[in-house]
Amino acid sequence: LGERCITGFNSGPPMLPGAYNMNVQIFQTADHVVILNEMVHNARIVPLDGSDHGTVPLWTGVSRGHYEGDTLVVETKNFLRETSFRDSSNKLHLEERFKRLDDNTLLYSFTVTDPTTWTTPWSVELPMRKNDLPMFEYACHEGNYGMDGTLTGARAIEKRTSE
Numbered sequence: 684l685g686e687r688c689i690t691g692f693n694s695g696p697p698m699l700p701g702a703y704n705m706n707v708q709i710f711q712t713a714d715h716v717v718i719l720n721e722m723v724h725n726a727r728i729v730p731l732d733g734s735d736h737g738t739v740p741l742w743t744g745v746s747r748g749h750y751e752g753d754t755l756v757v758e759t760k761n762f763l764r765e766t767s768f769r770d771s772s773n774k775l776h777l778e779e780r781f782k783r784l785d786d787n788t789l790l791y792s793f794t795v796t797d798p799t800t801w802t803t804p805w806s807v808e809l810p811m812r813k814n815d816l817p818m819f820e821y822a823c824h825e826g827n828y829g830m831d832g833t834l835t836g837a838r839a840i841e842k843r844t845s846e
Contacts (some may be wrong), residue, residue: 695720696727696743696759696777697768697793700809706818707811709781709789716748716755721818729757736760744777755781772799787813 698707698720706721718727729748736745736758744759757779762768768775775797782790789811796804 695725696746696757697779697795697807698791698809704819704821706814706816708818716757718757719818722821723823724821740764740773744775753782757781768795770800771795771797774799784810789813 698718701722704720704722708717708719710717710719714731716729716731718729719725725743727743727746729746731748731750733749734747736747738761739745740761740763742763742765744762746757746759748755748757750756759777759779760775762771762773762775764773768777775795777793777795779791779793782792784790790808791811792806792808794804794806795801
């Protein structure tokens with residue numbers, strides 16, 4: 684799915700460090716938080732209304748958020764199997780926490796729970812530094828040259844197999 688730019692390579696959830704396009708913009712309305720990643724411009728719209736996660740799986744799971752004091756807590760589940768995180772099962776539960784440590788630092792932490800895949804939950808903490816850099820357009824298939832090559836190769840394979 685990454686090669687088709689349907690999902691980001693490391694933009695989450697959970698968000699993982701990568702080599703490039705790692706800017707993140709977080710903004711909030713009265714009843715939602717939006718987490719926008721520069722990589723593939725994944726935009727997660729997280730309701731803060733206490734609504735249920737439902738039962739329909741989505742590419743990046745179904746996220747719901749709430750505050751615990753000054754920490755934003757985002758819980759995500761109902762991931763599609765095709766986009767599972769590290770070969771997790773449909774029992775994957777991800778809890779992300781966003782806490783501002785100072786004017787320039789946001790502590791991003793997440794805990795992964797999946798009793799089918801791992802024996803115990805595990806956690807990661809990543810400090811994120813504020814920057815004033817612009818978020819650039821992520822042109823995944825600029826000019827669609829990659830897609831043209833992929834389709835040409837697939838047609839050649841189909842032709843060889845049919846002969």
